[in-house]
Amino acid sequence: xxFLHLILRSLLRSRRRTLLTILSLGVSVFxxxxxxxxxxxxDGFAHNPDSASRIAVRHKTSLANFLPxxxxxxxxxxxxxxxxxxxxxxxxxxxxxxxxxxNFAVDPEPLARIFKEEIVAYSEPQFRDFxxxxxxxxxxxxxADKFGWxxxxxxxxxxxxxxxxxxxxxxxxxxxxxxxxxxxxxxQYKHLEESxxxxxxxxxxxxVRARAADDVPRLIERIDHxxxxxxxxxxxxxxxxxxxxxxxxxxxxxxMIQTITAAVLVxxxxxxxxTMAMTIxxxxxxxxxxxxxxxxxxxxxxxxxxxxxxxxxxxxxxxIGLAVLAAGALRGTIGVSIPWLNDFQVQRATLLFCxxxxxxxxxxxxxxxxxxxxxxPIVEGLRAL
Amino acid sequence: xxxxxxxxxxxxxxxxGSLEVPVLQGLDxxxxxxxxxxxxGPSGSGKTTLLNLIAGIDRPTGGSLEVCGHALNDxxxxxxxxxxxxxxxxxxxxxxxxxxxxxxxxxxxxLLLGSLxxxxxxxRVMEVLGMVNLLDRLHNYxxxxxxxxxxxxxxxxxxxxxxxxxxxxxxxxxxxxxNAEEVMAxxxxxxxxxxxxxxxxxxxxxxxxxxxxxxxxxxGVLDRTVERNAP
Numbered sequence: 062x063x064f065l066h067l068i069l070r071s072l073l074r075s076r077r078r079t080l081l082t083i084l085s086l087g088v089s090v091f092x093x094x095x096x097x098x099x100x101x102x103x104d105g106f107a108h109n110p111d112s113a114s115r116i117a118v119r120h121k122t123s124l125a126n127f128l129p130x131x132x133x134x135x136x137x138x139x140x141x142x143x144x145x146x147x148x149x150x151x152x153x154x155x156x157x158x159x160x161x162x163x164n165f166a167v168d169p170e171p172l173a174r175i176f177k178e179e180i181v182a183y184s185e186p187q188f189r190d191f192x193x194x195x196x197x198x199x200x201x202x203x204x205a206d207k208f209g210w211x212x213x214x215x216x217x218x219x220x221x222x223x224x225x226x227x228x229x230x231x232x233x234x235x236x237x238x239x240x241x242x243x244x245x246x247x248x249q250y251k252h253l254e255e256s257x258x259x260x261x262x263x264x265x266x267x268x269v270r271a272r273a274a275d276d277v278p279r280l281i282e283r284i285d286h287x288x289x290x291x292x293x294x295x296x297x298x299x300x301x302x303x304x305x306x307x308x309x310x311x312x313x314x315x316x317m318i319q320t321i322t323a324a325v326l327v328x329x330x331x332x333x334x335x336t337m338a339m340t341i342x343x344x345x346x347x348x349x350x351x352x353x354x355x356x357x358x359x360x361x362x363x364x365x366x367x368x369x370x371x372x373x374x375x376x377x378x379x380x381i382g383l384a385v386l387a388a389g390a391l392r393g394t395i396g397v398s399i400p401w402l403n404d405f406q407v408q409r410a411t412l413l414f415c416x417x418x419x420x421x422x423x424x425x426x427x428x429x430x431x432x433x434x435x436x437x438p439i440v441e442g443l444r445a446l
Numbered sequence: 447x448x449x450x451x452x453x454x455x456x457x458x459x460x461x462x463g464s465l466e467v468p469v470l471q472g473l474d475x476x477x478x479x480x481x482x483x484x485x486x487g488p489s490g491s492g493k494t495t496l497l498n499l500i501a502g503i504d505r506p507t508g509g510s511l512e513v514c515g516h517a518l519n520d521x522x523x524x525x526x527x528x529x530x531x532x533x534x535x536x537x538x539x540x541x542x543x544x545x546x547x548x549x550x551x552x553x554x555x556x557l558l559l560g561s562l563x564x565x566x567x568x569x570r571v572m573e574v575l576g577m578v579n580l581l582d583r584l585h586n587y588x589x590x591x592x593x594x595x596x597x598x599x600x601x602x603x604x605x606x607x608x609x610x611x612x613x614x615x616x617x618x619x620x621x622x623x624x625n626a627e628e629v630m631a632x633x634x635x636x637x638x639x640x641x642x643x644x645x646x647x648x649x650x651x652x653x654x655x656x657x658x659x660x661x662x663x664x665x666g667v668l669d670r671t672v673e674r675n676a677p
Contacts, residue, residue, distance in 0.1 A: 063558050063564075064558065066551070067547070067555075067558075070544075070546040070547060070551075071546060073546065074545070074546050346542060347542070347544060350536070350538070350542045350544075351555075352503075352527065353501070353503050353530065353536050354530065354531065354536065354555065354556045354559070354603075355527050355528065355530045355531020355532070355556060355559050355607075356527065356531075356559065357523070357524045357527040357528070358523060358524075358527075359524070360559075438504070439498075439503040439504070440498050440503055440504045443503075443538070443542075
């Protein structure tokens, strides 16, 4: 501790350089923390333990092809099945394109059972009203709060995929486990089916809840085997795999993010190494004076490394702080348009990774110039004016 | 007085590529405890090299050195550093104060290596800054001090750890005549009042005149020794 003031004073030797280095480290760490958190958030969607018992059944050819609604009856009859729900992405727009939120046409009856992990609190009477009202809908609390909706509010949706623009009356508001679970609207599938002639008897996908997660592989195989030779063959997959398909539309985002992360880490290393090399080179004589006074090589190395690590840590903390602040802003802006980012937050593992990476950067970037400085003979250092 | 410094056949060579450049060639020297010696000689005569060897910041290529009761040849780098911290105070031509530390903190620096507590360190720093008459400059940074004041802070730093031996390499080389005289008088007081052994390298005959013995080197060997008559 008695050397701390020495380290701090040395760090502030060139305030502008130190400040610029901390800023550049901060921006880089912010970038890494944000990118890693995006990756973590997206991965969370594709590796959601809550959806372990759910299967998405769709047309084998593509999502644009529909399945017969009657397929649901056969699937429902399987012993491993707890619930089946036709589910159709509607893609309706409320007032303006910027008001994007997820909206689905579903069978209202099994909705709360299918998504029991996500719809964590709701009113039974409200959901019964939803079942009874063909033009009714239920919305998440987050969505209701965003637009100031209440039970009874009429929500006009402009159809973008289907030639149909329903006016839906909110019959219930539920609370979700995560923010993204609350940014969604469900309305009656029958309403869509009755309003769009070519959707009669057809649906984009079935959402199936198995009685147990262990039943899922067997059920997937059985469903696809049953419809293998049908005119509309199915492709069944876990909900996680289904989500992953969507994420793949973003490209190989994981590789992209990891590549950028690696590039940024190398850039941080170079920036810090350059600063520390400059700082230590300027103090060649000073290092020699310290050693002449009796500081050992190890003590000098320790002081210089501590300085480098402290510099990196300050930059790292700044970047982490910025990332945490930005996460909230991102959730409220881009997160509204991209459902996967609605739960965006800087995960603890990411914070730890970023902090460790900056400390390692401080150590690595300082070690070589510091080692060279303390290895230099004292008399040589004293002459280096 | 028993010798505090004993050099036996000290040799030191530097290498420029494969070329060996001998600087000191088998030099014998004894300096008694409490002595005040000036090393003189033309550039390249080996006086700074000898000073560095005696101060333990360089190692001889031949011969043996015993300083303050320790055979320096036998000490490894860490032991030599600990030995320097305990026995040697350095005074440099360019003062070499740490620019980001104030006068107080510069003087405290060598004390950080010891086991003194904060309050004891403070007492010691105040004591030595009092000796060099700089108690009114405690919080001044080197850039806020004159050359003479800087060198006095450097002297305070050198004596803070109460070393037996003070080595000074051209301590007045960067000072005007008045400040140089003041610094030399201060060194003389440290020698006479505190009994510090002082070994200084200088080109300046006036500075050398303060020493009780002048050792003249020539091409790496002892040329002559001149003792100052008692005042």
